[in-house]
Each structure stands twice: as C-alpha cells, then as structure tokens.
Amino acid sequence: MSGLPDRKEAQVKRLLEGPYPPVPAGLAAGAAARGDRLMRRRRVLRRFGWAVLFAAAVAFVVWASLTRPWLTPPSEISPPLQGW
DSSP states (O other), rough: OOOHHHHHHHHHHHHHHHHOOOOOOOEEEEEHHHHHHHHHHHHHHHHHHHHHHHHHHHHHHHHHHHHHHSSOOOSSSSSOOOOO
C-alpha cells in the first residue's frame, strides 16, 4: 500500500514535465468578457436589492405614520362616561 502515493506523485511529475496542452486563442478574452458580465450582473442585482429595501422602508414609514400602530385603539366595550 505504500507504493500508491509514490505512483501518483510520479504521474503528476510526468504530467508537469511533459509538453503543455495548447490553449485556445480567445480563451483569455472570453474569460475577461464573462467576468465583466458577471460583475455587471452582480452590481445590478445589488443595486436592485438596495432599491427594494429602500422602497420597503419608505412604505413601512408611510404605513406607520398613517395607522400609528403604537397608539392603543379606543375601547368600544362601554360608552364613554359623560355628565357625571
């Protein structure tokens, strides 16, 4: 069993010492273009997310200012006492 790591190591050394495979001509340009597209998409999604978050915050503030949920609702169980 001790021969397995040595055999794999020898195969890796042979691969690294041998001739390198040919690289397609437009590989770097294609990778750069794909990276630009991904960065642009992430930037757009991040801006959209911030815009949605801002719109939700504004909607919450408007709703809270109109309904005032922090105030207790008036009691409708008994009529108000007047003229005691």
